[in-house]
Amino acid sequence: MPNPIQPRTAPVLKDFEALGIKPRSAAWYWLQDAIQRLDKTLTNKGEVQAQANITGRTDPLSTTTGNLDATGKLSSTDAIAADGTGSPLTGGKRGFVALDTNNRLANSFRNNPANVSNTPTSSTTLSNDGVSTSIPIAASTNQFPAGAVSYNSGSVDPGAFTTSYVYADDPTFAGGALTYTFSASPQNQTAAEGRIPFGKIITAGGAAKTGGGNTGGTTPGGGGGRGYNE
C-alpha cells in the first residue's frame, strides 16, 4: 500500500526548519534522506514493504521470501534452484518420490526396464508357420516384481527365415501397443534403458517354429523376459 509519509516529506522538512534546522544544511539533508529511505522501505505499520529489495539484488523481498513458509522453511522442494546441467536438484521431488525410507527404489517400476527382472506368463509368444517369413507376437503379459504389464500383439517380418531376437521399448512400463522390432544381434536386446526382450525364434522354411514366452518353444534359449529360470 502507498506509504502515507511520502506526500508529507516537504511539510515535515518545513516543520524541522521551523525548529531551527537550516534548509540545505547537513542535518536538513540527513533528515530528507532518512525520511525518503523510511518511506521506501517501511509501511506505516513499521513493516518492511514487499517491493523493497536487499542490497545487491534486484528482486523484491516478496520474491526473495516467497518460497519460505512461516517457520522459514522452503514451502516446496520444487523451489530448490537448479545449479547446472544434470543438477540433481532440478525437480527436487523426483528423488523423494522414487526412494523409500531405506533409500532404496520405492519399487522396481522406478527402475529402467533394462534392469528389471520379468517373466512372461505365456509359455511362448513368438511363432512362425514356415511358409511366410512373418513372426506374429501374441498378446502377452509379463510379470514384474511391482506388478503385471500386458502388451498388445504385434509382428515382425525379417524378410527371410533366420534367427531373430525380438524386443520393444517400454521405458515407463505402460504396456499396451508396442512397436516390436527385431535383430540378428543378441546385444541389441540390452541396447536401450527402456528395452524389454520378448525372446528369440529360429525360423526355417517348411517347418513351424515357436519362441519367446517362459519356455522358448522350439527355440533353445529362446525365452523372453529377464532373470528367471526357464
Next chain:
Amino acid sequence: MAHTTEVVATQTLNNGQISFCIRCCGNPSTDHWHTMAATVAGDPEKRKASVNEQHDFCANQHALMQKAVADSVLEIGTEAMRKEHP
C-alpha cells in the same frame, strides 16, 4: 460380425526397419504394430503381402477377443464355472 482393419500410423525405426500400426474396427485397444525389414518394406509386392497377412491376424484376434468376452459373461456364476475341492 464383419471386421475392418486399417493402417492408422507408421514409424521409421532407427535401424532401417519400418513399422505400420494396424487397428481393427477403429478400436485403439486392438492396435497391432507390424515391423518389416527394409528388404520387405521396400518391395511393394512383399510389403503388401506382409501387411495383408497382419490385417487378417488383427481382425481374427479382435473377433476372438469379442467372442471370449461374450462367452465369459454368460459363464460367470454357472455350474460349469464351479468346482468342488473335497
